[in-house]
Amino acid sequence: MIDIHDSAAVERLRRQLQLDPHPLRRLRNAFYKRRLDGACAVAELPEASRERAAAELRFHTLTLERTANSTVDGATKLLFAADDGVRVESVILRSRTGRTALCISSQAGCGAGCAFCATGHSGLLRNLSSSEILDQVVQANRMLRDEGRRVRNIVLMGMGEPFHNEAAVGEALAVLGRTDCFDHTLRHVAVSTVGVPAAMERCARRFPQVRLALSLHSARAAVRQQLIPTARRCSLEELRDAVATVNELQARRQPVMVEYLLLAGWTDRPEDLDALLAWCQGLHVHLNLIPFNAIPEATDLHPTPRPEREAFANRLKARGHRVTLRYSLGADVTAACGQLARSGRSADRPLSGTECG
Numbered sequence: 001m002i003d004i005h006d007s008a009a010v011e012r013l014r015r016q017l018q019l020d021p022h023p024l025r026r027l028r029n030a031f032y033k034r035r036l037d038g039a040c041a042v043a044e045l046p047e048a049s050r051e052r053a054a055a056e057l058r059f060h061t062l063t064l065e066r067t068a069n070s071t072v073d074g075a076t077k078l079l080f081a082a083d084d085g086v087r088v089e090s091v092i093l094r095s096r097t098g099r100t101a102l103c104i105s106s107q108a109g110c111g112a113g114c115a116f117c118a119t120g121h122s123g124l125l126r127n128l129s130s131s132e133i134l135d136q137v138v139q140a141n142r143m144l145r146d147e148g149r150r151v152r153n154i155v156l157m158g159m160g161e162p163f164h165n166e167a168a169v170g171e172a173l174a175v176l177g178r179t180d181c182f183d184h185t186l187r188h189v190a191v192s193t194v195g196v197p198a199a200m201e202r203c204a205r206r207f208p209q210v211r212l213a214l215s216l217h218s219a220r221a222a223v224r225q226q227l228i229p230t231a232r233r234c235s236l237e238e239l240r241d242a243v244a245t246v247n248e249l250q251a252r253r254q255p256v257m258v259e260y261l262l263l264a265g266w267t268d269r270p271e272d273l274d275a276l277l278a279w280c281q282g283l284h285v286h287l288n289l290i291p292f293n294a295i296p297e298a299t300d301l302h303p304t305p306r307p308e309r310e311a312f313a314n315r316l317k318a319r320g321h322r323v324t325l326r327y328s329l330g331a332d333v334t335a336a337c338g339q340l341a342r343s344g345r346s347a348d349r350p351l352s353g354t355e356c357g
């Protein structure tokens, strides 16, 4: 079958069906912009082509198995199954301003093994295809249509390290930005990474509008390596250079977002603050301080209490840094940062919990 997001293959089918480009534009418009299902989109074609198009075009690569709605903050977790049975999670985040964000996954599981992250404890099952990454957006947007909402911001912060699946993530970003497909403003897309310097720079060159978020979490090498095992592969200096290069390459004023997880006794001490200040010195970044969401696998990690988080933020602000103190959404459905599923193949596994960064 032909994947609807595969423009070259769809174009070949169009020629075989001897279709004018216009009906195909109508089909894409119905599917991507009007958010209709595949059958309704195919109905935009001339009658003589519909049967074959319906038989050949594949509109979805994931099956939505379950959803879990937060009762407190408007988050909805979506659990999908792929053809081979692996589970993938996405999270819809509705803000009170009416804006809607979608956190999507780039891998089933993750091989980065971050100590604070449920997905990291599950290991990597496999990379998602670009189509599986995009189908999360399609299906979330379909759900949101009935609410009069649409996904505005897309963050690749779900399961997986996006730059460990760089090719598929690049293909997905390209399709998201295509005017005849999603036509999604890439300024509203963010990719979060634990730090793969060469891939960060490649992404910034190819997609200068996409925002990058670096999950730093500690500016002390030994601590960072305990929290993020893959941190052994590159030094803090290399990360710093990559951030500076990305800032130069990106055609936007917003700087790289630096994510920093506040963990009691690990990343919130005066020496941690000093190291972070030293790492940031002269660097144009926006610091995002994240509260830790507990996971059963990390019994030695605890959140920094809120007054200390605020004090940490205030010290950074006093040194002239842009700082956001983030609050978690979706914790009651284990959809908050770091809680996304120990994705597996079992249909019986209870719907659990978001990640990267």
Ligand code: SF4
Binding pocket: 110, 111, 112, 113, 114, 117, 118, 119, 120, 121, 158, 159, 160, 161, 194, 355, 356, 357
């Ligand atoms: S935080 Fe991101 S990179 Fe680290 S294990 Fe979790 S999903 Fe993977």
